[in-house]
């Protein structure tokens with residue numbers, strides 16, 4: 001692909017000298033990481049949270065980049081003479097990187113849908129993929145748990161991958177025949193324009209509670225980052241799906257309406273397009289009765305926790321917006337499987353006991369998870385959890401308080417301490433905990449929880465869900481809550497995995 005074709009896709013005007021000198025050159029790749037530059041690449045140096053990518057322009061050019069794009073605010077290294085070098089400055093290099101990645105990896109998808117919100121994104125993206133697949137579409141979802149597609153699943157890193165990584169994954173999926181794609185839009189991803197590489201037809205909002213204040217500073221900034229899904233990312237003729245049961249639902253609805261998007265809402269409010277009339281728990285299933293858009297119907301949701309009803313219906317409305325018939329959606333819902341590590345029943349450890357692995361790592365999601373399990377507890381509800389290092393410190397005592405209020409016993413341990421001292425994080429979480437214990441080392445904590453289980457008890461292992469590593473001092477060591485539970489069970493001789 002020629003430079004001129006690619007630069008034509010940028011939203012900012014291009015300097016003539018670039019096109020004259022470089023226009024006909026072939027571009028062999030796009031990257032935002034100088035370490036990945038090869039001959040013929042375009043390097044985009046974005047200002048990051050640690051360093052300004054503009055500092056790596058000399059290195060990128062040395063390695064064979066034919067063009068370097070940086071911010072008009074960025075400084076180049078002092079000892080570097082830029083005269084005569086192919087360097088282009090513009091306002092928003094993040095957006096440029098995404099636009100270039102989108103043009104370089106041209107893909108033909110029929111529908112792209114993205115969901116944002118503090119909790120529920122992974123679950124919803126997976127449900128939407130399952131509903132699409134059940135209605136005959138070739139579908140995939142990309143997000144926190146990696147990629148789930150027609151040929152199975154692969155482990156991932158970020159909730160919203162960087163645009164180049166995203167487009168490489170999407171190209172491979174399209175080669176497999178995928179036409180329908182469900183994505184998770186994280187607040188970091190929206191702020192850094194990682195999703196601007198794809199045309200988004202359908203956007204959805206789940207809920208907004210405290211998270212990532214280390215990055216966004218205030219809850220308002222965090223909300224504004226998420227609002228970008230509707231205020232600019234979803235196509236002008238696209239659809240916004242909104243969970244009205246959340247306190248911020250009205251705000252997101254207003255943003256979507258202001259933009260002129262078609263809006264579809266769900267919630268208990270009779271003004272919602274899809275109204276939840278009632279939810280009855282039936283064993284480990286829930287029966288939800290609906291009115292509105294899909295008529296007066298009842299449907300079995302084969303998952304634990306009222307929050308999953310909300311997730312399933314948001315996914316259902318996203319499918320609806322993409323053209324799936326209500327009857328097909330209602331047929332698919334009773335067959336849905338929970339996403340890996342999301343309120344997943346993994347084992348029993350004796351009579352009337354259960355061990356769940358869940359990804360709750362915020363005060364709100366921990367509360368939601370504990371409340372969802374409470375109706376099934378005949379003895380005690382025990383929780384093993386921690387809080388991540390290098391992340392919002394304010395949520396630590398809040399999570400301790402939630403465990404104190406909604407569990408019967410809290411075992412506070414480590415969850416990716418990253419660069420921080422694990423004991424320091426545990427102490428902050430432990431502070432409000434009255435009935436519990438602090439145990440460093442997640443395996444020891446899980447074993448302690450399994451050992452203390454008696455008939456009737458439920459153990460929730462929260463925070464890591466699908467994760468396969470524990471990041472300590474910059475090193476990620478293999479760790480899985482599933483395997484840790486299996487090891488604890490084997491050592492205690494108490495029960496078995498499901």
Ligand SMILES: CC(=O)N[C@H]1[C@@H](OP(=O)(O)OP(=O)(O)OC[C@H]2O[C@@H](n3ccc(=O)[nH]c3=O)[C@H](O)[C@@H]2O)O[C@H](CO)[C@@H](O)[C@@H]1O[C@H](C)C(=O)N[C@@H](C)C(=O)N[C@H](CCC(=O)O)C(=O)O
Nearest residue numbers: 032033034035048049050051053056158159160162186188
């Ligand atoms: C805080 C954050 O969002 N960090 C992401 C961001 O990195 P950054 O801004 O810190 O980058 P930086 O280190 O300052 O470097 C600036 C630029 O210089 C480049 N560079 C750097 C070194 C070099 O030698 N050469 C070079 O070109 C880097 O590639 C980068 O483009 O951009 C990088 C490239 O896209 C991401 O990999 C990185 O994710 C890090 C690993 C991360 O942990 N992110 C988390 C916080 C995150 O994004 N989480 C969200 C939310 C999850 C949720 O929903 O809860 C997610 O979407 O996963």
Ligand SMILES: Nc1ncnc2c1ncn2[C@@H]1O[C@H](COP(=O)(O)OP(=O)(O)OP(=O)(O)O)[C@@H](O)[C@H]1O
Nearest residue numbers: 118119120121122123144307358359360365368369
């Ligand atoms: N709609 C919801 N409301 C509140 N809590 C939820 C909801 N859906 C899921 N949760 C809780 O949040 C946890 C994370 O769910 P999920 O992975 O689907 O969310 P996410 O938004 O993708 O999270 P992340 O941003 O960390 O990737 C679940 O394990 C569950 O405990």
Ligand SMILES: N[C@H](CCC[C@H](N)C(=O)O)C(=O)O
Nearest residue numbers: 361387388391415416463464
């Ligand atoms: N996307 C979230 C995941 C947190 C998961 C939890 N296990 C932790 O490490 O805090 C983050 O990067 O903040």
Ligand SMILES: [Mg+2]
Nearest residue numbers: 121122144159
């Ligand atoms: Mg997720």
